[in-house]
Amino acid sequence: MAAPEHRPSSREVLFMMTCLCDAFYADVAKAAVQVLEHAGCQVSVPPDQTCCGQPPFNGGDFEVSRKVARHTAAVFAGERPIIVPSGSCAAMHFHGNALQFEAQPDREGVDSLGKRTWEIFDFLVHGLGLMSWPGVLPPRRIAIHHSCHTRGTHTGGAIRTLLGSIEGVELIEFGQDEQCCGFGGTFSVSFPHISAGMGTLKLDHILDAKPDLLVSGDMSCLMHLNGLATKQGREIPHRHAVEILAESLDRA
Amino acid sequence: MASPLQPIDDYARTLAPETRAAVIKSAAFTSGQRIEVLRRDYEDPDALRKLARKIKQHTIDRLDHYLEQAESRLKAAGAQVHFATDGPSACRQVLKILQEHGVTRLVKSKSMATEEIHLNPFLEKHGIESIETDLGEFIVQIDDDHPSHIVRPIIHKNRRQVAESLERHGLGAYDDDPKTITRRARVHLREKYMQSGAGITGGNFVSAESGRMVLVTNEGNARFSMAPNKVHIAVIGIEKLVPRDRDLAVFLSLLARSATAQQITVYTQFINGPRSANQPSGPEHMHVVFLDNGRSQVLGGECREILRCIRCGACQNVCPVYRQASGHAYRAVYGGPIGAVLSPLIGDSISFSNYGDLPRASSLCGACREVCPVDIPIPDLLLKLRHGAKKAKLPSPGSPPMGPFADLATSPKLWRTSMTASRAMNYLPLQFAPVKPLRDWLDQRTLPKWRGGEFRRWLKQRPSPVEDQKKHA
Numbered sequence: 001m002a003a004p005e006h007r008p009s010s011r012e013v014l015f016m017m018t019c020l021c022d023a024f025y026a027d028v029a030k031a032a033v034q035v036l037e038h039a040g041c042q043v044s045v046p047p048d049q050t051c052c053g054q055p056p057f058n059g060g061d062f063e064v065s066r067k068v069a070r071h072t073a074a075v076f077a078g079e080r081p082i083i084v085p086s087g088s089c090a091a092m093h094f095h096g097n098a099l100q101f102e103a104q105p106d107r108e109g110v111d112s113l114g115k116r117t118w119e120i121f122d123f124l125v126h127g128l129g130l131m132s133w134p135g136v137l138p139p140r141r142i143a144i145h146h147s148c149h150t151r152g153t154h155t156g157g158a159i160r161t162l163l164g165s166i167e168g169v170e171l172i173e174f175g176q177d178e179q180c181c182g183f184g185g186t187f188s189v190s191f192p193h194i195s196a197g198m199g200t201l202k203l204d205h206i207l208d209a210k211p212d213l214l215v216s217g218d219m220s221c222l223m224h225l226n227g228l229a230t231k232q233g234r235e236i237p238h239r240h241a242v243e244i245l246a247e248s249l250d251r252a
Numbered sequence: 253m254a255s256p257l258q259p260i261d262d263y264a265r266t267l268a269p270e271t272r273a274a275v276i277k278s279a280a281f282t283s284g285q286r287i288e289v290l291r292r293d294y295e296d297p298d299a300l301r302k303l304a305r306k307i308k309q310h311t312i313d314r315l316d317h318y319l320e321q322a323e324s325r326l327k328a329a330g331a332q333v334h335f336a337t338d339g340p341s342a343c344r345q346v347l348k349i350l351q352e353h354g355v356t357r358l359v360k361s362k363s364m365a366t367e368e369i370h371l372n373p374f375l376e377k378h379g380i381e382s383i384e385t386d387l388g389e390f391i392v393q394i395d396d397d398h399p400s401h402i403v404r405p406i407i408h409k410n411r412r413q414v415a416e417s418l419e420r421h422g423l424g425a426y427d428d429d430p431k432t433i434t435r436r437a438r439v440h441l442r443e444k445y446m447q448s449g450a451g452i453t454g455g456n457f458v459s460a461e462s463g464r465m466v467l468v469t470n471e472g473n474a475r476f477s478m479a480p481n482k483v484h485i486a487v488i489g490i491e492k493l494v495p496r497d498r499d500l501a502v503f504l505s506l507l508a509r510s511a512t513a514q515q516i517t518v519y520t521q522f523i524n525g526p527r528s529a530n531q532p533s534g535p536e537h538m539h540v541v542f543l544d545n546g547r548s549q550v551l552g553g554e555c556r557e558i559l560r561c562i563r564c565g566a567c568q569n570v571c572p573v574y575r576q577a578s579g580h581a582y583r584a585v586y587g588g589p590i591g592a593v594l595s596p597l598i599g600d601s602i603s604f605s606n607y608g609d610l611p612r613a614s615s616l617c618g619a620c621r622e623v624c625p626v627d628i629p630i631p632d633l634l635l636k637l638r639h640g641a642k643k644a645k646l647p648s649p650g651s652p653p654m655g656p657f658a659d660l661a662t663s664p665k666l667w668r669t670s671m672t673a674s675r676a677m678n679y680l681p682l683q684f685a686p687v688k689p690l691r692d693w694l695d696q697r698t699l700p701k702w703r704g705g706e707f708r709r710w711l712k713q714r715p716s717p718v719e720d721q722k723k724h725a
Binding site: 001017019021022023024025026029030033045047048049050051053055056057058059060061062064065067068070071075096099100148149151152176178179180182183184186187188189190191192193194195196197198201223224226227228230231 | 257258260261262264265272276280283284570572573576577611612613614615616617618619621622632635636637638639640641642648649650651652654655657658660661662664667668671674689690692693695696697698699700701702703704705706707708710711
């Protein structure tokens with residue numbers, strides 16, 4: 001699910017907070033705004049934004065998810081790049097919408113959405129051309145979980161580039177890292193046992209590598225892994241990758 | 253009343269830990285080896301699969317042309333060609349051929365097409381003994397089981413269970429040494445080859461240009477099934493064609509690496525018709541049964557890319573859902589990602605309602621697409637099938653209705669209000685909520701603290717609030 005090749009990379013950007021950050025992870029959205037501003041961006045946050053429409057889309061309920069996508073396309077209309085702290089919502093914009101609007105007469109609006117959307121790390125590195133990030137952090141072994149929706153995109157490499165450039169950060173590997181965390185949105189609701197089995201296996205692999213911190217570009221995976229770990233009495237310190245950039249700025 | 257759980261999740265819930273461990277171990281090992289061998293042998297493995305994708309897509313786009321070409325080349329080489337619209341018709345045609353040659357015992361090499369049409373039970377009903385000669389399929393047969401993987405039929409069994417099967421079948425006292433297991437099966441099967449009157453195989457590829465058919469095995473059992481027999485019958489899905497002989501180089505390179513992480517299978521057989529002056533050994537009669545069984549319907553539909561599949565099983569190996577649930581969870585002949593697409597689409601008219609739930613058994617993680625040697629966009633096809641199931645109003649237990657969510661997500665004011673109001677959730681005992689899916693979810697997971705609207709408040713309170721927020725305030 002490759003991201004579009006030519007996307008606008010102006011520093012006047014629209015920020016999409018994602019419903020997950022709206023509801024649970026205010027700190028991630030704050031960090032993303034701070035990071036973008038540090039990179040010289042002028043950030044606008046359209047207040048009428050809600051969700052990318054992925055939950056009904058994944059359920060195959062395209063009639064319903066198209067409604068949400070149309071709303072989002074209207075809220076983010078214009079020319080400016082749209083920056084999202086989630087590879088999953090970004091992929092919905094440039095891949096999912098293309099699929100569900102294939103034969104729709106009004107696909108233009110969502111096409112524009114897809115052509116302007118960047119996952120935030122992809123934007124920082126490939127849109128703005130940043131190759132390193134300033135600051136120093138206390139020595140930490142960090143494991144990166146690449147969310148499935150960033151397969152085939154430049155997000156994974158971009159996260160490694162920026163986090164790896166921060167003094168004090170040691171990126172570590174873990175086993176079967178191509179495997180899914182088991183969340184999959186409504187999948188984890190419809191298939192709770194398989195999903196938990198997948199997540200538990202993922203946790204085993206990550207914890208085996210003994211990281212100080214688990215980092216990802218998608219809070220949904222981290223929410224799922226932490227939700228499982230907590231119930232199992234295991235601890236998995238976790239943060240969105242953009243929070244690491246923000247923290248590094250605080251210490252710069 | 254629909255069952256409270258998705259059937260595949262329910263199956264996985266009660267799966268024996270030993271079975272799950274066997275599947276995970278073997279599937280994960282092969283997945284790892286697969287990428288290793290591809291990266292070692294090719295600078296850019298992706299370029300090869302993009303080429304394979306092109307060739308296969310080209311072939312299925314002109315399938316009528318290539319089928320005609322293959323038919324005429326096969327006939328020219330002395331083979332007889334039959335077309336079967338569905339499973340029952342294919343079975344009847346095979347039976348007729350066997351009866352014409354007076355065959356009552358036969359040997360078979362591994363073939364998913366014959367699994368698909370349930371050939372063995374059909375032949376048995378008509379008094380014909382059919383012996384599976386692939387070791388995995390042989391175990392499946394003596395256990396009265398079904399293959400749970402398209403390349404490794406008994407991936408769901410460990411060697412102790414295999415040893416028990418042989419013992420039950422009277423092939424010696426329990427011994428789980430793999431060498432002993434293989435030797436015992438071999439001795440048993442050698443005799444069967446000699447007593448048979450026909451060999452039935454599948455077919456991995458057929459070149460339309462030459463009518464040359466390719467069979468790959470690691471045990472040599474396809475060769476053995478043909479060597480002592482007068483009659484060879486190959487049952488082949490119509491999508492197994494490739495345009496030219498030289499295309500086989502691409503597909504043989506990808507098939508073995510993708511399926512079993514081998515550079516090439518141990519036995520690769522090129523069959524150019526029955527025995528003739530140019531081909532002095534082999535069966536005197538060769539029959540090829542091209543099987544449609546819903547494939548031409550698929551060709552005209554929105555999931556046509558699935559016909560590019562070369563049955564390597566790499567998607568099954570890498571699939572985290574398949575690893576947790578095992579192939580039998582899918583109920584159909586084809587399980588895992590390939591099966592979740594194929595099973596609702598092929599066979600008879602009730603396949604879609606029978607297997608319409610299969611496409612839901614995926615987190616849409618996309619690992620299957622990443623490993624597919626012909627780059628089939630499996631997650632996209634799963635989504636299209638989910639949409640089809642939704643339109644057909646098939647039941648989907650545990651899937652919350654999304655209408656109310658969409659109403660909320662298209663009413664920004666209401667959305668913002670509920671973001672803040674839902675903080676009350678933090679004080680509710682959600683594990684007792686009247687929503688079954690939520691209770692099931694929370695049975696094994698916790699939810700983070702609800703902090704709805706906090707980011708929006710932070711934006712407003714900033715010394716230099718961002719522009720749109722200011723406008724809105």
